[in-house]
Amino acid sequence: MKPRELLATATIPGTANALQLYRRDGDFMIVLGGNELMSSRLRGSEEALALMTCDRLKTEAPHLLIGGYGMGFTLRAALARLGPQARMTVVEIMPEIIDWARGPMAHLTASCLDDPRVELVKDDVFDMIGAANKRYDAILLDVDNGPDGLVREDNDRLYSNYGLTSAKAALKSGGVLAIWSAGPDERFARRLKHVGFDVEEVMVRASTSGKGARHIIWFATAR
Numbered sequence: 001m002k003p004r005e006l007l008a009t010a011t012i013p014g015t016a017n018a019l020q021l022y023r024r025d026g027d028f029m030i031v032l033g034g035n036e037l038m039s040s041r042l043r044g045s046e047e048a049l050a051l052m053t054c055d056r057l058k059t060e061a062p063h064l065l066i067g068g069y070g071m072g073f074t075l076r077a078a079l080a081r082l083g084p085q086a087r088m089t090v091v092e093i094m095p096e097i098i099d100w101a102r103g104p105m106a107h108l109t110a111s112c113l114d115d116p117r118v119e120l121v122k123d124d125v126f127d128m129i130g131a132a133n134k135r136y137d138a139i140l141l142d143v144d145n146g147p148d149g150l151v152r153e154d155n156d157r158l159y160s161n162y163g164l165t166s167a168k169a170a171l172k173s174g175g176v177l178a179i180w181s182a183g184p185d186e187r188f189a190r191r192l193k194h195v196g197f198d199v200e201e202v203m204v205r206a207s208t209s210g211k212g213a214r215h216i217i218w219f220a221t222a223r
Helices: 044-054 073-081 095-102 125-130 153-159 161-170 186-194
Strands: 005-011 018-024 027-032 035-039 063-067 087-091 118-121 136-141 171-181 197-205 214-222
Touching: 005 095, 018 095, 044 073, 044 136, 044 171, 044 197, 044 214, 063 073, 063 125, 073 087, 087 125, 125 153, 125 161, 136 161, 153 161, 161 171, 161 186, 186 197, 186 214
Parallel strands: 063 087, 063 136, 087 118, 136 171
Antiparallel strands: 005 018, 018 027, 027 035, 171 214, 197 214
């Protein structure tokens, strides 16, 4: 097997840590320390985050807030599933992630960032959620490996009672908060229920083939 080729490094805002973009045999990986956060080979659960959220929407013209661009698998799946009246606001705090998407991974991007339904915002998704009031039909979060601030400690705010209450306030009635996780977390599921969400926990596979690691998506519906 060929060794990984380091293509780029980007410091995570507010931390001393850095994300690294690697390539091996045409596959791309984004790595934090010893953790491979995402890989172009394994996109099944990121696509499921979008598709299963879209299946739960009650309108033909939804407005989705997507926290974290990553490699764009969630955005592309949502664009493919939803019609021309849909709107998607993608919030990415690291401009380098978008540079990588438009640069070495441009063939993966498939021009999704240029889709007229997409608005790209450089901001902290926590602040975007806090500034909204019944604005979104769905909020999709894939900014960590689970409900804790692995990538940025500040992300812990998203999963706190305050952060979840803010997300509930940012959703329209019946809106869906969907959160991706590398594994289960019973305390977090209870926290979602505590702030007033109806909660469904779904296991999905990392690969589109139905194989690979088991990941978790929480679908929390605002009452």
